[in-house]
Amino acid sequence: MLPKLPREKLLDLYKTMLVMRRFEEALIRVTKSGISVGHFHVYIGQECTGAPALSLLGSRDTVFTTHRNHGHLLARGADPGKLMAEIFGKATGYNKGKGGTLHTTAGELGFLTTSAIVGGVIPLATGAAFAAKERKTRGASMCLFGDGALEEGVVHESFNLAALWSLPVVYLCENNSFGAPGQKAGEYSSSTIAARSLLSLATPYGIPAVSVDGTDAGAVHQAVQKALARARKGQGPVFIEAKTFRWPGSRPVWPELLTGETDLKRAWDLKAIPKQYADWHRKKDGVLRFTRELLKSRRATPEEILEMDREAQARNEQAVRFALDSPEPKPEAALEDVFA
């Protein structure tokens, strides 16, 4: 379902999703052409979670995310050029090339940090919520992480404290393990967590917990909106599980464009769907789903959609050029910023 928003807002959300998708496709393409940026993780397939969730944040809110952060930054309005430059390690990047793909932060967007330590941001986000509460900012702390993070003990320490102290934090777990290798179908919610439902990791602490389809932008929007309202009112933390499928091209280290670059025509033209990975194109790709929903509700025509897509692609091509043309940091910069 579509988020309950006016057409303009829906189209803005859609444009954001397209920028997210095209950005990473461009990134993969560039890296395949011989430009090395180190290993990275892509957000492809999870856009319908990140875009609506982060569109709800305001200037007082903070965000913490993980190794899979490109989509989150773009969803919050990050500049694709500065993000690409950061991933390429350039001086013009968000962190002057010091963070890279795994640690991009953009303070002006409320991103305090991005940690590549699985579960690492959960205490940090809890701490930011503590500060928000104590400083009465009325902001909330949004914490994004994968289901793997739930295997780390600090998660429980954090849930316990957030509940005990009623901290304004939204724990948004993006469970992209559906269809991941090693998962015992029908047994546990993940191959490495012995809980039948991820929600049961939060409920013993009295934390309200809901599960939504992470490719259903409307459901995500509704759940996050409610959670943020609760947090901002000082009623404590919420846990949301957004279930998404693993994109076939997702590889632990080097993603591959196995499903090709997204062809939005597949949203309305079934003949355009190739046999290989048909299931992905038909059912699992959230961007295609959102496209279909826009068409069905007559909020956009195929032409408008393709036009928005061209814009997104152009923005990302520009971002790639900007990043490639940007200067490398000066070697001395490696020694700067060690201490504040």
Add this chain to the structure above:
Amino acid sequence: MDEAERKEFLSLLQLMWTIRAFEEKVSELYAKGQVVGLLHLGIGQEGVAVGTCRALRADDYVFGGHRSHAHAIAKGADPARLLAEIAGRAAGYCRGKGGSMHLVAMDVGCVTATGVVGGTIPLALGAALVCRETGKGQIATVFFGDGAGQVGPFHESLNIASLWKLPVIFVCENNGYAEFTPLSAHTLVSRLADHAGTYNMPNVTVDGNDILAVRGAIQEAAERARSGGGPTFVECLTYRLRGHYEGDPGKYRELSEVSEWKDKDPVARFVGVLKEKGVSAGEFAAAEQQARERVDEAVRFALAAPWPSAEEVRQQVFAGD
């Protein structure tokens, strides 16, 4: 009550008395400066230690924490060598190197204890894995306090134990306090066994001052573990009648609360049970007497035992030296 049961019950009582007498002696020796260290006594919690260990096999493994004198004695450790260890003597189980919080008595399956809250919980999983792999039906048991329920590795351990169906029993001695703070100030979770439920682990909460209730719960858990049914979480509600450590002024608890729990003293309660079952006063007295004599002998042994030689400090840093 048949003869076998009567004997077993008297032996349970005697073991509880041994622990009680041992801890009282440690307290006394500490007050006199004859033993030093950071000492955490388990007076009031004997029902958990004895109820658990007596439901285990001699070749099962036990892991403890900072309050573990009772666990070692209940598992069969020699009070004399234990006291020698606490007193820092060469005749101690760890040659005086471990002390009160780091008891190891491999001959009776006490693998290790720890000064780090929750520190041995992951270790017990490792032992359980070995038990399962060796296929002799052994199991591992780990004791920890309610304070450990808020430590991350505790949760990681519950998950892995359940996921891999490890033969391990988690015995949580919920004495209501972590140092000077009540459990309610540390977590909103009122029943710690619920954490096990999260991971689909069978769990039960019992009256830890009722030795037979503890024993029953552990027997069931042990059977499950030995037959491949995986871990169990047993939460035992109890109370420590002394301070957190020897020397703790204990101002954080109401005297009325302490005296309420004195009325639920697990040793006295078990005496009451035996009385009802027709065991004579002479028999209880004998059990206590024998326990106290054994402890007195342990004191004589420990205090007369030689100190380790100074060079020992450099020895055993690496195995095989």
Add this chain to the structure above:
Amino acid sequence: MAEQTYLEAIRSGLREEMVRDRSIYVLGEDVALGGPFGVTKGLAEEFGASRVLNTPISEGTVVGLAVGASLLGLRPVVEVMFIDFITLAMDQLVNHAAKLHYMSGGQLRVPMTLRVQEGAMGSCGAHHSQSLEAWFLHVPGLKVVVPSNPADAKGLLKSALRDENPVVYVEHRGLYFSRGKVPEGDYVVPIGRAALVRAGKDVTVAAFGKMVGVAEQAARQLEGEGTSVEVLDARTMCPLDLETIVASVRKTRRLVVAHEAVETGGAGAEIAAQVQQEAFHILDSPVGRVGAVFAPVPASPVLEKEFVPSKEQIMKAVRQAVKWVRPAT
């Protein structure tokens, strides 16, 4: 100047800073009750339970939480009861606190203080006795201070609380009840400066924490033997005040470093390395090192005594430095 114990000095430093700066929060196990040693006694009553928070036994998260809160303008002080338990918070300290400023290209700051307490004494055994601060020396982005007396305890704490970086503030349990003069008013000791404790001309002893007092005793006794020892309190381990140490060595031409931490891989090794790089040509003898035995801390009192470095060991190292003659090559 008032006389205070080391413990009181820490408390009054903390108190004064909390009065001055509303963003300072104290977190730790039982801190609202004063903690096991009473360092934070009275703070909860004065500043309220919302600024002096008892935490569950969740070191990893509590340190992480403090880092997160510090990014948003609070200045949390976390007490980890024994430095031995810092292992549980290493991820947050090393991977987040130390690096966020740098990784963010200078955007973020982590102005938090970690108070830890250490020392091998009282037969507490291997989990309540270690001196582990040298670990942090190896992590760019963390500052480490080791006060040896009440005045520094207060002054360095104030600096730590005002610093824009994560500072590990290392207390010694064995010093808590030692007394000393503490200057009145807003007494601040800058981080990064060593202190001259006793002037001398034959050998420099650079010591940390409790070993500073032990080195002083050694120096007094050596005086009687005709050896004049200069004692420096190195006190800020990171950044290290190499300048002061080298200046002293220029005068004495001999150096001994002393700390209670295990000798191998300790801060003394770093000082020795830096001094020989900077001033090899003026050294008349190899840099001597005094530290604990390379072993886990034993519980038995006799073994514990053997473990902890002694005055005699410092004296021996000083004598060796004085006697040393370059072997013929």
